Amino acid sequence: MIAAGTQKALNIIRSYDGPPVRIMEVCGTHTHEIFRLGIRQVLPAQVTLISGPGCPVCVTPVEFIDEARWLALTKHVTICTFGDLIRVPGSEGSLANVRSQGGKVEVVYSPMDACEYAKANRQEDVVFLSVGFETTTPASCLAVKEAAAAGLTNFSLLTANKTMPQAYEVLKGSADVFLYPGHVDAVMGTKHGEELAREGVSGVVAGFTASELLTALAVILVKFPQGRPFFKNCYPRVVTEEGSLSGQALMREVMEPCDAEWRGLGVIPRSGQRLRDAYGAYDARRKYAVPALKGHVNPACRCGDVLQGKCTPSQCPVFGKGCTPEHPVGACMVSHEGACSAYYQYGGI
Template sequence: MNTAIEKARAIITGYRGPKIRIMEVCGTHTHEIFRLGIRSLLPENVELISGPGCPVCVTPVSYIDEAIFLAEERHATICTFGDLVRVPGTAGSLAEARSRGARVQVVYTPLDAVAYAKEHPGEEVVFLSVGFETTTPAACLALKRAEAQGLANFSLLTANKTMPAAYEAMASHTDAYLYPGHVCAITGTSLPEALTQQGISGVVAGFTASELLAALAVILERSRTGKTFFANCYPRVVRPEGNPAARALVAQFMEPCDAEWRGLGVLEASGLQLRAAFAARDARVRFSIPEIAGRERPACHCGAILQGLEKPTDCPLYSTACTPDHPIGACMVSREGACSAYYLYGGLGRNFA
């Protein structure tokens, strides 16, 4: 075994300090930690909790309702990633709308939606633009291409979000963050470094077994000092300056706005909306979408799970009424959702590697 991995593993299994709660902000981290059996290494005084790091999961019910309204009332063609098709809205999902005759196309990239719009000039095509700093540049690139090609039938329904406000909102629920490597590859390290001034600790982590073990070991070692800390444990991808070109592309087309997060409510300046110059590409403006107040299913505990206040197994619907085949909550639908990870890997932290 690699010496560095052995050392990290020894630090983790030998931790005898005070109880510590570490929040995985990235859904991929949640799944990989389960898949690799890392939870089985953790002593009882180290708790991993899943946070609001899945863009599909934090997208509010009202957004799904808006998409269904566009498909059924405005007869637009909805282009979307596959996960969103099955997320329940107030009165159903996009999959159900499609079964009733609505046009819903699953695409793999936003550029696929642009290509569809070009191939179907007689249809109004709306791409469901969700995601954090990692995927937002791709949506802006699609918009840039649609502009360059003069495609008048292409627009975005935005639900893009940025992580800073969420980090601050969740700080009281965790002792240290396992920061998402993909997001930090875009934003750089200045934000988590600055958060140490607010007493918020965390480490940027990669996605391999060695990278995740190293990040967890650093958190446990640094926490012993009692001081706030930050470390970049994913330097092969995350650089201090991040990706300035990607951020510039987003700034060209989008600007900050207040945004609703499932479970967290409205967080100030945590969303991104199209700039006024691109209002014709904004589906809410283009199709005069009325204000829609979505209704959560009262028995679903996704909101509490996304805040790290509950585990998926605390939800009364988990693995009974709510399963991957028949999901009731967004956390079970998404491949990055915490409920999906618990269901797939048993929720017991066993070594499935």
């Protein structure tokens, strides 16, 4: 039985007869859940969903994979990483190829797992690939603090941590309304979404259940025809105005903003996070003097355009042909949060 609130949201969506509206699912998990739950099938024709850059693996540039490969093959460090990064193509191959070339790559489930691995294997130099947005960055900060407290000299991070607000600024005009990622705002609060609404950019914070997603979409379809910019927190059971103050404080203590390269979006000023000088001993780029590497991607792959909402995955010439989950050409097909992965898995067109 459908709950009354969910049924009401569903009725609002199905009966929408307002102007065309483009909604960007910033979060890759939203993209997958909307597909998996069949929500796209109930949307009116004038409602268009656009996938955005909210998959941290997808927006990580190819140079990062090249750096990790260089560390493994040239400095002979042990790479600790989440599983979905292993198959992301670099310029000359993936981390899976590193294993076949004699490099060591260990799959872990958290930055603290990598720190514990370093404790247990002090004869190895261990580098954790720190990729993620505000949701996961505090965990990397905790691992660095733990390593410092334990006096570890064989542990460091290769950082590709990013922050979402600067990406929203770059993406202004690419959609009519942003569907904000609930897990990011659980850490950072609602301040930036409220500020963007005052600048004329509409958005709602959404959770991840069917009820929460339908409610967020219904709110958009009620408010958008009114013609005024709006912001609404539709995930109040998790997201508060102030967010996680302890998480924010931890990030400020251990990391600082820096310019960062986003796949498809280019360099966005102050959108990255790097370790502060006080924790510089745990920065792999400094520790191993990683050279500046210029990566190159397969020119047939339109992953960058997908991340900007300029095309759908099925409009990429290699989608479902040369590029499949078994043989990915781009990061968007590898990651479980990637738009191409969702379109392939659920038959999106």
